[in-house]
Amino acid sequence: PEFYAAYSARGKLVFPHGFDAATKALIDKYPEDEKGIKRFIKLIAGIRKEGMNQPRSALVRKLIYPLMPLLYPNLVEADRHTVGSWLDKYISNENAKVDLVAHLVYWGDDPYTLSMFYYGLPFSGFIENGGHFIKGGSQQLSDHLAAYIEKQGGTVLLGKKAEKIITGNGQVTGVIFRDYFNKALDPVTIYCDNVVANCAIPVVPALLDEPYASSLKEKIVDKTNSCSLLCMYLGFNTDVEKFGVKHYSNVIEGEDVKSLKDVKPNHQGDWSKRRFIFVDYAKVNSQLAPPDKSEGVICTVDYLNDWENLNEADYKAKKEEVAQILLKRLERQFSGIRDSIEYYEVSTSKTIQRYTSNPSGSVYGYAQNKEQTGNKRFRNNFLIPNLYFASAWAFPGGGFEGSITGGFLAALQMNKDKIWSVADDEPFVDQRIVPLLERKPIDENTLELRFEKPAVLQAQKGKYACLNLMSPKVTELDLPYRWLPIASSTKEESIRFHIPRDASSFVKSCDLMDKGDEAIIYGPTG
Numbered sequence: 050p051e052f053y054a055a056y057s058a059r060g061k062l063v064f065p066h067g068f069d070a071a072t073k074a075l076i077d078k079y080p081e082d083e084k085g086i087k088r089f090i091k092l093i094a095g096i097r098k099e100g101m102n103q104p105r106s107a108l109v110r111k112l113i114y115p116l117m118p119l120l121y122p123n124l125v126e127a128d129r130h131t132v133g134s135w136l137d138k139y140i141s142n143e144n145a146k147v148d149l150v151a152h153l154v155y156w157g158d159d160p161y162t163l164s165m166f167y168y169g170l171p172f173s174g175f176i177e178n179g180g181h182f183i184k185g186g187s188q189q190l191s192d193h194l195a196a197y198i199e200k201q202g203g204t205v206l207l208g209k210k211a212e213k214i215i216t217g218n219g220q221v222t223g224v225i226f227r228d229y230f231n232k233a234l235d236p237v238t239i240y241c242d243n244v245v246a247n248c249a250i251p252v253v254p255a256l257l258d259e260p261y262a263s264s265l266k267e268k269i270v271d272k273t274n275s276c277s278l279l280c281m282y283l284g285f286n287t288d289v290e291k292f293g294v295k296h297y298s299n300v301i302e303g304e305d306v307k308s309l310k311d312v313k314p315n316h317q318g319d320w321s322k323r324r325f326i327f328v329d330y331a332k333v334n335s336q337l338a339p340p341d342k343s344e345g346v347i348c349t350v351d352y353l354n355d356w357e358n359l360n361e362a363d364y365k366a367k368k369e370e371v372a373q374i375l376l377k378r379l380e381r382q383f384s385g386i387r388d389s390i391e392y393y394e395v396s397t398s399k400t401i402q403r404y405t406s407n408p409s410g411s412v413y414g415y416a417q418n419k420e421q422t423g424n425k426r427f428r429n430n431f432l433i434p435n436l437y438f439a440s441a442w443a444f445p446g447g448g449f450e451g452s453i454t455g456g457f458l459a460a461l462q463m464n465k466d467k468i469w470s471v472a473d474d475e476p477f478v479d480q481r482i483v484p485l486l487e488r489k490p491i492d493e494n495t496l497e498l499r500f501e502k503p504a505v506l507q508a509q510k511g512k513y514a515c516l517n518l519m520s521p522k523v524t525e526l527d528l529p530y531r532w533l534p535i536a537s538s539t540k541e542e543s544i545r546f547h548i549p550r551d552a553s554s555f556v557k558s559c560d561l562m563d564k565g566d567e568a569i570i571y572g573p574t575g
């Protein structure tokens with residue numbers, strides 16, 4: 050559908066796809082800024098075109114530097130500006146400026162620090178090519194990438210934490226990792242020719258020996274992290290179009306945002322006024338909900354310091370308080386929608402930090418301000434010749450497209466550097482993978498699955514483990530794993546789980562498992 054719809058006291062703006070349609074919609078609403086709007090569209094289209102055609106070689110970039118204004122006029126113009134400084138210079142109507150940054154949260158939190166280059170590049174991509182959604186959600190993307198690695202003979206290990214990057218003679222020589230859940234297990238060392246640090250750059254110094262740890266710390270000490278996000282996931286018992294939700298991405302403006310200068314303070318301000326985006330996934334073929342139901346997400350800028358130093362009860366209470374405020378505001382915009390909510394859950398910056406180890410729950414790595422964007426970002430093996438950096442924190446930046454591009458560039462660089470020795474093609478044996486020994490009903494509501502006990506697991510009854518089916522036969526609208534209490538005692542030679550029956554694909558897959566089918570068991574925990 051369209052790019053986005055912005056709702057505010059100044060009226061609704063529907064931002065369509067296509068440069069011509071977008072220009073027309075903006076000029077129709079803000080005719081006094083026709084010249085500035087045309088310049089904006091021309092600039093962002095130019096940024097994308099020129100940005101994609103920049104030479105990758107640092108040497109070539111250096112050589113052509115004096116010719117930059119001629120060869121890359123839009124990049125040079127964008128490089129001089131933040132989004133705020135550019136809009137202040139060329140657009141007069143504050144409402145137009147605020148409408149143009151309605152989707153700001155997807156790149157940063159402050160128009161006056163966000164690089165115009167970094168904003169313009171994806172923004173024009175959205176206008177020109179439309180947005181794209183991964184059917185079934187982003188887990189499908191991770192699954193696809195993992196399957197590709199495995200097809201090429203690689204191994205993907207989840208539930209392991211890298212503790213050390215081993216160095217010697219100016220090179221990286223291996224990685225030491227540990228089981229994330231089972232702390233009793235010994236650490237494992239893998240020797241290798243190259244390491245890709247695809248975690249947050251600020252966590253890497255703790256993995257390195259001196260002098261690299263201090264050297265990296267010194268390089269990053271002045272860097273600023275990007276903001277985080279608060280997301281509220283909503284399950285509706287119907288299609289919410291009937292409540293007036295006409296668009297895919299709906300920006301609900303903060304009441305106190307009257308000019309561009311109000312945007313950042315609004316992001317840091319009260320939840321009753323903070324601008325948010327409500328996405329209705331039923332508007333695209335998202336395959337996230339059954340046909341008679343739908344899913345939506347409310348998303349706002351979030352900061353870790355709003356959630357730190359709260360005990361568990363206070364944290365939960367605050368999440369619930371914020372949830373109720375956001376639901377009230379959603380209801381105000383789309384009357385009747387609240388009663389159709391069957392399920393909701395809130396994730397905060399603290400959630401993101403906990404599950405991804407990104408400091409401050411940062412979702413885009415280092416903030417894309419003028420000083421930290423484009424060629425000023427860390428590239429590849431800047432620290433040690435065979436240690437490559439590929440993540441939202443490195444070049445070109447965050448988001449799926451940015452992170453995947455970063456990984457691709459690291460792979461290209463590795464192919465060029467060719468620091469390869471003869472491959473050790475012995476696959477890593479993951480001892481957490483075990484075959485099913487028996488499947489039997491306990492009663493009409495419960496199914497029991499009995500597996501060979503992983504050699505590495507002390508299966509204490511009452512503790513929890515994550516049962517992840519390796520080849521689930523039914524996958525519709527579900528993930529192939531559950532955290533379950535261990536039903537067997539430590540003395541038993543196998544491990545048993547009792548699975549409560551429901552209509553989910555996971556339970557259907559359990560029901561269809563044959564003796565010998567494999568599962569991976571993470572844990573124990575709890």
Ligand SMILES: Cc1cc2nc3c(=O)[nH]c(=O)nc-3n(C[C@H](O)[C@H](O)[C@H](O)COP(=O)(O)OP(=O)(O)OC[C@H]3O[C@@H](n4cnc5c(N)ncnc54)[C@H](O)[C@@H]3O)c2cc1C
Nearest residue numbers: 209210211248280404405406412440441447448449450452
């Ligand atoms: C709620 C939300 C919605 C988003 N929506 C979109 C969207 O619609 N489109 C889009 O383009 N982008 C979106 N993003 C942003 C996007 O997800 C990120 O920018 C991107 O995933 C960053 O990728 P990455 O590979 O750099 O790091 P991450 O995805 O953060 O992955 C880093 C991984 O490293 C692991 N790790 C860290 N330390 C260690 C260690 N010591 N040992 C082992 N593993 C470790 C972490 O567990 C994690 O799995 C969204 C982000 C969030 C939080």
